[in-house]
Amino acid sequence: MEITEKLNILADAAKYDVSCASSGGTRKNTKGGLGNSHISGICHSYTEDGRCVSLLKILLTNHCIYDCAFCVSRRSNDIKRAAFKVQEVVDLTINFYRRNYIEGLFLSSGIFKDADYTMERLLRIVKKLRTEERFNGYIHLKTIPGASEALIREAGLYADRMSINLEMPTEQGLRLLAPEKSHAPVKHSLQLVSQSIAQFKEERKLLRHVPRFVPAGQSTQMVVGATPETDMDIMHTAHHYYKTYNLKRVYYAGYIPISYDSRLPAMGTQPPLLRENRLYQTDWLMRFYGFEVHELLNPLHPHLDVEIDPKLSWALRHMEQFPVDINTADYRLILRVPGIGVGSAKKIVQARKFGSLRFDQLKQIGVAVNRARHFIRCADSPFSIGDPTANVIRAQILASTTSKYIEKSVLQLSLF
Amino acid sequence: MWVYLFDGTFIGLLTAVFERYDRKQHPVRIAPQQRYAPGLMDEPVAVVSDDTKARRVWQGLGKRLNTDWMSRLYAAFLGEQPEGFQHLFDLACYIINHGGDVIANYGNPHVLYVAQLHRKVHREKHRMEAFVRFQQLADGIFFALVEPDFNVLPLISRHFKNRYADQRWTIYDRRRDYGIHYDGSGVSEVTIDFIQHTGKHRGVLPADLLAEQEVLYQTLWQGYFKNATIPSRKNTTLHIRHVPRRYWKHLTEKAFLPLAL
Structure with missing residues (x-):
């Protein structure tokens, strides 16, 4: 398969991940190296749906052993499959970066074989970028839930940000659409990374040469509108994850119908863009305006007003x-x-x-x-x-x- | 009224501030010499740019303001707005007369104007950091054409120098007809005779000037851009607000394929 076709397939499959932030990194260029990252991040372009293009956002592969109803790459879906070689991802990243198209790489993947097998390949790519290409741009890496501690801890030394998607705001919602999955391994991996971040930070205070570990922190994403959770459920979950795992961001992705599955909103339904917008506004009020989540959403007012902010x-x-x-x-x-x-x-x-x-x-x-x-x-x-x-x-x-x-x-x- | 005619440079503007105090003249209107149209009641005074005088004013301001504000003043100057020159002049006098604390007084028209102009220039600087699209030439140099609204090349050169420290690059401002070039060690200003080198199509370089793999990577980038869009979320208003049409002609992802043929 040609590289052009691969890129098209694997960019298309990765686009439902809404995070594109390249902020929070403060990596400086090293002598003879390429690139740095900007504390506030740079959006190099915007897609026609108005979303920022900051990172080369691709899947390593869209082969997947899971069959999650809300995901385009689910194994029962009849679509074209592709997989990058390690060197192909490295070349794309470096060449796009040199032309000032991107701030860095956002690398995710379907799960082939098992968690460790996948995580090991992701790790090889980021390691090669950092050590052989001396690349100092931004790297956002997906943690594969359930991957071994050693792999995750090594990956964290090369990535600026790591993330794992919760997918559904509640355990019940997830069980409904992805019976093979649960929130437990997600929580475990988030916890592991968040602990390591804290530990490396402590050690760095004492010894300057302790390397940085995931300096731009962790984030997660929830799909909104695929399952019947209320805005209160969603924001209380977000609040919980912000506090427990010290997350930098929670993203809310309005569900885009991609399946005829009867458990999901019908094909052709408009994605809940306005609701998504109101959730982000609430998120901002919690993080920057000193509001407590229960002031905005409580059992008396479980839903956000759609007409006004x-x-x-x-x-x-x-x-x-x-x-x-x-x-x-x-x-x-x-x-x-x-x-x-x-x-x-x-x-x-x-x-x-x-x-x-x-x-x-x-x-x-x-x-x-x-x-x-x-x-x-x-x-x-x-x-x-x-x-x-x-x-x-x-x-x-x-x-x-x-x-x-x-x-x-x-x-x-x-x-x- | 006194009208100070300066040469349009930052040094000239600062010299004008010096002269206003030296001659104890007030109120003063300020205008760039090239654009000045004499008025009936004007008493024009030619200001000769002077490094020493300008430095004294700049240092005087530096004692009263923090470095953030100092760079804001310079950025606002690069906004090249005729009324901006006047506001900068008046703001400098306001600071000199009343001390640096008044810079926080957003109720003052000069403070507000300069702060807002700085914001516009800063936004353009940020846009250029985002929208510069390098094309690799056959000799290895990464080359980009830009047409920013404000004269922001002096503000972006450090960013590109730090980021692309291991590659040679040129960013050329077509509107102001000068560019900055990095040769692997330092950044310098250059001018290029264009018609001789480029083709006619939308400021895109002819294929024989480009490096071997350049067209491949442009095609890959365009394919990526297309596939990153979610059609059911299409929002053209928002797209254009973020990427205004005037920038499209130099953006690889917005150019027509085949490029450079």
Whole structure:
């Protein structure tokens, strides 16, 4: 088989992995070596579905011994199979990198034979890149769950990031679609890598020549919308994994119908893009805005509001905490105002030292005033009698925003 | 009003700040000499760029600002905006008069303008780090054409030098007609007579200039790009927001096949 065809098949099979981050690495170029990694990562291009292309994301092979209903490479699926040779992956990576197409390699694989056999081949590739090619770009490597401790620990010395996909947010969901699998080996391997990261970090504090181990940390991915879990189930799982295994990222992949299996959404169903977006917003609120997961999702509110973002939705349920005075309030409270992001909140806290801020200045700073104005007071806020209720505010904001996801009744007259 | 005419260089701009204090003139408008159209009430003053004067102003600012802000000022200058020059001039005076702390005052129009212009330039710098596409030439040099909105080559040279330390490369700004070349040890500025060397098709180099495997890797990359898309998630608006059309002609994955024939 020609290399062109192989690449097409194995890139196609790898594209359902949504992670493409090349951030968190701080590898410097070595003398006479090739490449480095940027702490914030670089997206070299974007696919036509608007996703970032940062890494050469491929499978080593799409042969697989498992038959997971949600996966294109499942063994019962009638598709063309291919496998790269070690040297082919190395050549592709180096040549793409030299042309500035990519930040590095994202290497995953179907399982052929068993976990160790597969992991051993992945390891050979990354080892060759680092030692023979002296490649210092980014490498994201899939940990094959159940692979032996020795292989995983060696791979971690060459990779910047390692990840294992949970696939389904809950054990029941996974058992339904992939009866041969369970979360237990995933947890075991995540635990192993997370412990090793901590251990190497400790040792590095004492001895500078201790090598780095998975310096950009671990991540995982869950498929959303294939099984009936609620948003609360998903985000509580995410929260649990963030805390227990010290993950850098959890990715949420809206299920894309690829099978006629009756356990799954029918072919041709739209992937749940908006839901996916709301989950990421919630994830950000947990990680950067100081929200606890139970504030946003709890048994009373197990699903995220599709029409409005989770921060606005939280604010409308807690009108007693508003309005927040922009000129005096604590940074943490300003962060909780809908329409104010981390950047704006920091600028506000700095700028107000030089005088009270007005609405037009907030707008200049970058606050989304159409949402924020209902929740804040600033220097030139008009005095108002009686506060509007949450429902009124919600209606006003919805009327003033447009979304490509939400069909509005067409009231505007057409000219022609 | 006093109008200071400077030569359009950063040194010139800093010299102008020096002159404003030396001559105790206020308020001052500033304009690059080449683009200046005299106004009725103007009193033009020609500013002669002077390294020593410029350095004194730069060091003066350096005492008041951290290095982050210093590089922001320079980046904003590379934005090449006529009103940007004025804001930089006024901002420099604001800092000199009131001390470095006022740089955090985003309520001040000059601070905000320069901060925002810096952001635009920085975004373009970042885009160039992403969108440069090298093609390997027969003599081994990796060559890329770019047409950035702002003059960002001075800002990206360090990134490429660190990353591709073991290969020779050239990045050429077609709009400003100069490039940077790395020869294995240092980066220098170059100009190339283009029409002589390149073909006519979208700034792509003719096949006989390219290295043997170049077309293969371009084809592989295009195939990869196509197959990485999930058709049921297609979102052209988002795609174009991330990769605006004006950059397409120099992006290998967006060019027509066959390339270079």
